[in-house]
Amino acid sequence: MNFPQIQFSDRHAEIDLHQLQELLNISAFWAKGRSIEDLAIAIANSDPVICIWDGEKLIGFARATSDGIYRATIWDVVIHPEYRGNGLGIKLVETVLSHPRMQVERVYLMTTHQQEFYEKIGFQSNTTTTMVLHNQTNLGSLPTGEIQLQESLGG
Numbered sequence: 001m002n003f004p005q006i007q008f009s010d011r012h013a014e015i016d017l018h019q020l021q022e023l024l025n026i027s028a029f030w031a032k033g034r035s036i037e038d039l040a041i042a043i044a045n046s047d048p049v050i051c052i053w054d055g056e057k058l059i060g061f062a063r064a065t066s067d068g069i070y071r072a073t074i075w076d077v078v079i080h081p082e083y084r085g086n087g088l089g090i091k092l093v094e095t096v097l098s099h100p101r102m103q104v105e106r107v108y109l110m111t112t113h114q115q116e117f118y119e120k121i122g123f124q125s126n127t128t129t130t131m132v133l134h135n136q137t138n139l140g141s142l143p144t145g146e147i148q149l150q151e152s153l154g155g
Contacts, residue, residue, distance in 0.1 A: 006088070007053045008095055012043060015051055019058040027078045030112065046075070048099040052088060059083045060092050066101040074109040093121050 017036045024031035024039075043049055043063065052060030059080040066072035074096055079089045096102060108129070111118060115125065 005055055006059075008091075009051045009053060010048050010095075010099070012049055015043060015049065016058060017043075020051075020061060023058050023061060023078060023080060024076070027080055028076070031076060031078070042075075047101050048096055050092060050095050050099075052079070052083075052092060054083070060088055062092050062096050064096050064099070064102060064107075066104060068101055068104065070105050072102050072104045072107045074107060077109070089117065090121060093118070097121075 017039050020039055021034060021036055024034055046063035046065055049063040050061070051058055057080075060078065060083065062074060062077040064072055064074045074093065077089065077093060077096075079092065097107065107123075108126070109118065109123065
């Protein structure tokens with residue numbers, strides 16, 4: 001990888017949300033159509049957030065969430081299609097993993113088609129944590145006793 005004009009940044013304030021939205025729309029089937037407002041919220045609640053710039057053009061992005069000790073999750077890893085195959089994706093994930101907030105017992109990520117890519121970095125398949133809750137608006141369908149218990153526990 002030899003791109004002297006390529007820069008990595010972890011500064012939230014430098015993120016151009018419009019460029020990020022465009023990058024996700026052209027590079028990530030799972031992130032098409034995200035609104036600027038929702039992207040801003042996701043970024044505000046993520047640390048680290050890493051961007052790759054080619055001059056003024058956003059060409060790579062990844063973010064993570066972490067409790068700082070036990071668990072972290074990497075989200076939204078994306079490289080512009082014109083820049084793939086040059087090691088930028090591996091460098092991007094390694095940059096996220098080297099961040100102090102990511103020095104935890106386990107780092108998780110979800111991927112649909114890129115298992116081999118992440119295995120090169122050291123990730124392994126994990127079949128023991130496969131549950132997901134898709135729509136939290138369904139919490140209104142919990143039995144009343146469970147809701148009252150959660151409220152009394154401060155949840």
